[in-house]
Amino acid sequence: MPVGTMAAVKGLTVDELEALDVPIILGNTYHLALRPGTELLDELGGLHDFMGWRRSILTDSGGFQMVSLLKLANITEEGVTFQSPSDGSQMLLTPEKSIQLQNEIGADIIMALDDVVSSTTPDPERVQEAMHRTLRWIDRCIAAHKKPDKQNLFGIVQGGLDLDLRATCCHELIKRNLPGYAIGGLSGGEAKDEFWKVVLCCTKLLPPNKPRYCMGVGYPIDLVVCVALGVDMFDCVYPARTARFGVALTDNGNMVRRGRGAREKEGRKERKGSKKGIGEEKEEEEDPGRVF
Amino acid sequence: MATSADFDLLATDGHARLGRIKASLNTPAVLLYTRRGFPPPLTPREVKSLYQSGASPSTFAFFMSAADFYDDPGSGVLSSFRGVREFCGLQDQKEMIVVGNKDAVNQQFGMPSSDTWVTLQTSAGQKKVANEDYIKLLSAMQPDIAVSLVDEVQMENSDKRIKKSVDRTLKWLDEYLAERKGGNVAESVTIFAAVVGGTSHRERERYARELAKREVGGYAFTGFGTGESEEEREAFVRMSLEHLDQHKPRMMSGLGSPDEILWSVKMGMDVLESAYPWFLSSQGLAISFPVSYEGIMKYADEEEMEAESSLMNGKINLWDTDYCKNTDPITKGCSCFACAKYSRAYIHHLLKTNEMLAEARPFFSVKHRMTSQQVFLSCHNQHCLLIFMESVRQSIADQSFEKFCTAFRKARKAPSRFLQG
Ligand SMILES: [Zn+2]
């Protein structure tokens, strides 16, 4: 899913996305709530009509953005507390509020609010607490969901790198018979060997007839391995990010924009993707410590 | 009517001319503003959408600035392609490509020059560009029309400076024509001679007489829009035109607003360089004046109205928060792809959130971030200008150009609420 943060995928029109046969894009609830506002979107018939996109949309819960973007976010049983970026006042994103915002945006797939902790958190009790809280919150999300006939609510598997916690979370979520499931809390800097195990643990348990979305995974090699492990969906900023740095993906690896001298010599050869004169970007996934 | 190899003059109405250049470009035509080879911030897909919405590639062309290609990629890289058309991936596009000295928007006047070089603003800053290198670059670019190098003067320059400018521009043209004789310029390239002469009647006449002796495909008027009045401008253009071959096409640079376009057509210009759509789009403005022939002629017999606002006549500003919930298209009844699909509310949102669809297209925007160019506004404004030119051509064919100009003046002043629907 290309990421269209604020009702537009950077650098591409929806016609171009359709021409690329993109079936679904991701919108960020937090950003859309700021601009243009979910009430306005609701009034104008939802995000699809607003941006002229006829295919599917998935929105996130908004929680991740708050934790990652806002310094003073704090998680309690009630929800995610954060400081308003406009006036500094205390705000609260509860599971109910997240679902309300997503109901107003009107995406085809909406995500439950979860309690996210970094996969490298050294505190096992915190990881356990987050998993159990995520389960309590999923029930609040289900109860708050106003359009279950139109919008598919996905639950998120938490539990850090602890396979027992992951298994418990999977079993509990499956009981709720949700339209789809996400594997969350990964890509936080954990070792690859740990990462694969968690993904496999979840995909083995999750029902085969429901889509599985692995959150925050985006490097090509990770996509391939996750697909092999049974994952169906990813959010991926890799194409946009590489394009921004002047990198083109080719069969021979990543082609990096270089100085003028090299291009002068190569002329049209370079265009054909010949190895000569193309700077090979060191694939970042060769670094074993980094998955994302 | 009269025919030369590169220009068919089909009809005239007063001095206004209806014609066809190189059997493919219907004139009067606009040259779309490009940056590094393409109209910013559009893609070939979006330019093709302009054809689908009523324009045809035979009614507009691209104006490319040689300065945009001088430093990067340079003639070395370009010559390993079949010219700038292939380099820019336009081999399937049918628009004519016209290459002139410099960017229409980043015009700088009074830059240093000598008997052998001028100063151009390239992608790597100001560079002294020798005529020899300019010709080499044009030969590598192989456009359909190439304008010779100009030693530009400003309206306030002295007669002595003007004479120098005429001498240099003529010498540079001769050097280019000699290259052509020597077989170093592709057959397909038509050379337009830059027309100079500043405010000097004597120099304009001398230069025009010299040009008349030479085998050039057309004339490119430059140096206007630097503070002269409309009367002065008219006089200067007439001074040159009087002695030039009537059967060759004329191009006007630097005057691109609808009023300037109509003025230029009235003077007998055939090709007009216009950055107007880009300029409006970069400010979040959209054309809302009528552009169809019928839509404009409706106003021919109307009372002249007081303009609603002299600034906004015939335009709307999408930054205006009034549009935040407006689900109408930019203008009702417009057949452009943006109006077919997107609301004013969405375009307002894109402007406001800086989510400019162009922003992530570094090819176009690296050095020009000040512009909030916007794909949908650009499509709409380009489309409107192309339809407007279609109407201009029709008015000449109908022998009603003068009436059309009057009607258009009134139509633009009409309050915008009358213009929608
Ligand atoms: Zn490609």
Ligand SMILES: [Zn+2]
């Ligand atoms: Zn339009």
